[in-house]
Amino acid sequence: MTSLTFLDVDTARSASGPRLVVAGNLPSPWSEAAKGIFHVKELPIQVIGYPRVDEALRTWTGALNVPVLLTDEEPPRTGWAEILAFAERQGGVPLIPAEPEARIRHHGLAHELCGEGGFGWCSRLVMIDGGLASGGTRSFSLPVAQYLARKYGYAPERIPAALARLREVLALFDAELARSHAAGHRYLLGAQLTALDIYLATCLTYAVPLADADCPQLQPRVRPALAYLVEQIGAYVTPALVAHRKHLFETKLPWPIVLRAEAASTA
Numbered sequence: 001m002t003s004l005t006f007l008d009v010d011t012a013r014s015a016s017g018p019r020l021v022v023a024g025n026l027p028s029p030w031s032e033a034a035k036g037i038f039h040v041k042e043l044p045i046q047v048i049g050y051p052r053v054d055e056a057l058r059t060w061t062g063a064l065n066v067p068v069l070l071t072d073e074e075p076p077r078t079g080w081a082e083i084l085a086f087a088e089r090q091g092g093v094p095l096i097p098a099e100p101e102a103r104i105r106h107h108g109l110a111h112e113l114c115g116e117g118g119f120g121w122c123s124r125l126v127m128i129d130g131g132l133a134s135g136g137t138r139s140f141s142l143p144v145a146q147y148l149a150r151k152y153g154y155a156p157e158r159i160p161a162a163l164a165r166l167r168e169v170l171a172l173f174d175a176e177l178a179r180s181h182a183a184g185h186r187y188l189l190g191a192q193l194t195a196l197d198i199y200l201a202t203c204l205t206y207a208v209p210l211a212d213a214d215c216p217q218l219q220p221r222v223r224p225a226l227a228y229l230v231e232q233i234g235a236y237v238t239p240a241l242v243a244h245r246k247h248l249f250e251t252k253l254p255w256p257i258v259l260r261a262e263a264a265s266t267a
């Protein structure tokens, strides 16, 4: 059972209550983590897998990328930390450590995954580069790569640093996991699951091979971009990281990955 209810875009426009507008075509780490947080907490949330980021999304939500968390009264939330804070306030199992030092560490590490310049961000730069450098024959198609390049700080000379950062973040989380396991704990920051485990699992979805059955609604034209990223960094995803992601999806997160209400499917 999941507390996520998938709505199509038209129904969602006239809905009220908390609504989470997410990437509808691919398992984007930020969108999947936001969904995972509500699911783990068993907090009811209406989820809208948005077909593509466009002017209509801006007019509706006031945001220019996804995820966007809409409530009836409060400003739209688009950042991972704000979305997490909102969910935490609603209740369910706590996903942020209560103790201040642990909380600071949690958010610092989460920023390595979800923040500007972090794992998700650098993954995207590398996928953009794959498309641009190959004239769109690999990774993202040329129009998609060009669109994302303008929007997310792409420059070819930034790619070596982005790849180095990806390797660094993977090594960092492998070491965190090893330290926690050595202390007899199951999760990254100890015996309790935190949002950090969810961010790691959803970021790693980009870095491990994804079978059709794992995410049946993945748009076929996005598949080469994910495959390209696996080619670039897959070798640095350690067996321990793969196993941690697998455990999270087997025991905590919805599986297979659902992106949108079937009716909202786009070509």
Ligand SMILES: N[C@@H](CCC(=O)N[C@@H](CS)C(=O)NCC(=O)O)C(=O)O
Binding pocket: 023, 028, 030, 052, 053, 064, 065, 066, 067, 078, 079, 080, 081, 114, 115, 124, 151
């Ligand atoms: N605002 C998010 C990051 C969201 C983000 O980077 N979204 C990307 C996911 S690939 C997106 O919407 N890309 C599609 C687009 O910009 O058109 C956060 O800071 O937590």
